[in-house]
Amino acid sequence: MTELLEAAQALRPVDTGLYQEISHFYARHFQTVDSGDVAGWAGGFTTDGVFDSNVLPAPVVGRDTIEAATHRSEAARRTTGVQRRHVQTTLVAEHAGEEIRTRAYVTVLETLPASPTTIYCATLCEDVLVRGADGGLLIRSRMILRDDLR
Structure with a gap:
């Protein structure tokens, strides 16, 4: 318990400028996948990024693997004509x-x-973000917890 408390206390809020940058990153990120640009969306992950969820049997590891899995999912969804929108x-x-x-x-x-x-x-979306080589934000890891499956 003490370790968790110390870890939580070690976290400090980002400043307003960085918060705005993060907000813009997510707006572009979710609008990209909603528009069907899976490659652009997957490009928001590091090359060794991890995508995990309580829906999945195991984490999906690596940007290319994340992109391939999302392409399959999006292709199946598109056949139904469903439009999805992610609202953060x-x-x-x-x-x-x-x-x-x-x-x-x-x-x-x-x-x-x-x-x-x-x-x-x-859902609850928990990400770890890092700076890429170009200085932009990238997702190192993502955990999605669907409320209906908890």
Whole structure:
């Protein structure tokens, strides 16, 4: 318990400028996947990035593997005509050494042609962000916890 408390106390909120940069990163990131640009979305991960979820049997490791798995998922979804929108709220961003740890709620909306929009799922998204070689933000690891599967 003491280690968890010390780890939590070691985190400190990012400043306003960095918070805004992170917010813009996520806006582009989620709009990219919602538009069907899977390669662009996967490009937001480090080459050794990890994508994990309580939906998956095991973590997906590596940008190329994340991209391939997402292509398969998106191809299946597109055959149904469903449009998805990721809506991120309540973003918390904190320094953890050289990394930035973020937590946010992400609600995924679904709309079928000529149908009302519904909530597909509500999630907690926890990321570890790092700076890439070009100075931009990249996701080193992501954990998605769907509320309906907890």
